[in-house]
Amino acid sequence: MxxxxxxxxxxxxxxxxxxxxxxxxxxxxxxxxxxxxxxxxxxxxxxxxxxxxxxxxxxxxxxxxxxxxGDPTFVNMQETIHINEKWFWLNPKTRRFYLLSKEENPYMCQQSIRFKIKAMFMAVVGKPLYDANKNLLHDGKYGIFPFVFKKRALKLSKNRVAGTMETKAIESVTKEVTRKMLMEQVIPAIKSKWHPSLPKNVFIQWDNARQHQISTDAEFQEGCTSYGFNIQMVFQPAQFPDLNVLDLGLFTSIQSIQYQSFTENLDHLVEKVNEAYAVFDPKVNRNTWITLQKCMTEIMIKNGGNNYPPPHMGKNRLENQGIMPEQIEVSRDIIHQAVEHLNTLFRQVNQADDEDTQMQIDAD
Incomplete structure (x- = not known):
């Protein structure tokens, strides 16, 4: 129950x-x-x-x-939001074309691979929300935001005149840049698009990269707790990209849609990435959250390891039969096995071994 x-x-x-x-x-x-x-x-x-x-x-x-x-199930994760960054390139390294016999091969010149145009984006995704009749109430998409800035061109070139405002990509995303992105883009987007039927206790999950060790000062806490919200930042375990739905498949889907277009500059790249995010199917988003639960189960079976094959359960077949589970059940034997394994790794704080007691040295 x-x-x-x-x-x-x-x-x-x-x-x-x-x-x-x-x-x-x-x-x-x-x-x-x-x-x-x-x-x-x-x-x-x-x-x-x-x-x-x-x-x-x-x-x-x-x-x-x-x-x-009975066997317990995962929580519905409706109040959990996953965020992560990814580099999006102007064009892929290789691209396949199907040409007619009289068509010429497409050509794009570039001085070096070091000059390939790219930009980093931060995507914000939650679990889609449905009502009792399986009608979509919220698609779980809160936005995808580029790390770019505007700069005035200093010199004249064949592409624009001097003084034109240009879009430049932020090459080094630091703690300060990440904090600014959260305060000005991510958190306001979550508050504006949050469905009113859901509680306002929001958990934002991301990996524990160095640029994510941001300062949570009074200003940041004020931004997380205003308008009745209680937004908390939580880290996912290290070396487990499968525990973030963006790395689990959403980034791949968005990038495959973006590569169907032919972008020419950074502004065009930002536009096409936003379009790919907008047309992203909420059904795929929902299936990815179910796959996330299966990955958690496999991690418990492997005693915290990541050496498991990608779990498959035939989600399309189950959906056609009308028996697609929103929350995956986990056998109690698997949970007991994981708990016993953790008990072998940790010990109580006040518990000391005899060897540790004998090795103590008097400072005097």
């Missing part, structure tokens, strides 16, 4: 398993929720006076155990 609701299809499974009517399952489930809300001990005995059928008692007790003590 997750957030007071049974997972999709569980009532039908219990109806076939225990050979009872669906109304019986609904009645027992409503009784369970009432007792849990009141803080009482779970009691699903038949309330009728007289003889209580032993089979009916076993059925209801097994149903309560299935609801309360």
């Amino acid at each position: 997750q957030d007071g609701q049974l997972r999709r299809g569980l009532k039908t499974e219990l109806e076939l398993r225990f050979q009872v009517h669906k109304s019986t399952i609904t009645r027992v489930f409503d009784d369970l929720k009432k007792q849990m809300s009141e803080g009482n001990v779970i009691d699903v005995k038949n309330k009728k006076w007289g003889y209580v059928d032993e089979n009916q008692w076993n059925i209801q007790m097994n149903f309560s155990n299935q609801c309360l003590f």
Whole structure:
């Protein structure tokens, strides 16, 4: 049971398993929720006076155990937002063309690979939000922002006159640049596009790169807590790019769309990247968040390792059958295995080995 609701299809499974009517399952489930809300001990005995059928008692007790003590699921992650940076190039290193017999090969001259035009973008993505009828309420896209600045041209060239405002890419993204991007672009975009039905406790996840060790002073805290929001920055584990949906597949999808165009300058590149982000399919975004949960399960199976093949579960087939899970179940055996492995790696703070005690040296 997750957030007071049974997972999709569980009532039908219990109806076939225990050979009872669906109304019986609904009645027992409503009784369970009432007792849990009141803080009482779970009691699903038949309330009728007289003889209580032993089979009916076993059925209801097994149903309560299935609801309360079944395999746990991941949280819905609806309040989690993933952000990350990526370099987008003006043109790919290689490009394939299909030409007619009389067409000439496309040609683009460039002095050196060092002069290839590129720009870094910070993408902000959340999980798509659907209602009970599977209607899309929010696509989970909060924006993609380039690290660029405007500079006036000092000299005359064949492309523009002197004094023209040009777009330049920020080549070195430092802590100060990252903090400015969060304060002026990312956090305001989240606040303006946040769906009103969701709580305002937002978790922004990114990797723990050096430029992400920003200063969280009073000004930054004010920006994260204004208008009733409580925005917190959390780091993902190191060496695990699969724990960020942007690295898991969204960046690849956006870049494949952007490479379908032929950009000529940096302004054109920014325009095409924004267009690729805008046409990005929310269905692919939702599937990536499901893949993220499967990756977490594989990491627990590997005891924290990343040596696992990409998990596949046939999401298109499950969606066509109407049984696509939004939250993946995890076997309790896998969780117990992961907990036991962690217990072998750590020890209590106040627990000291005999060897450590013997090795202590008196400073006097």
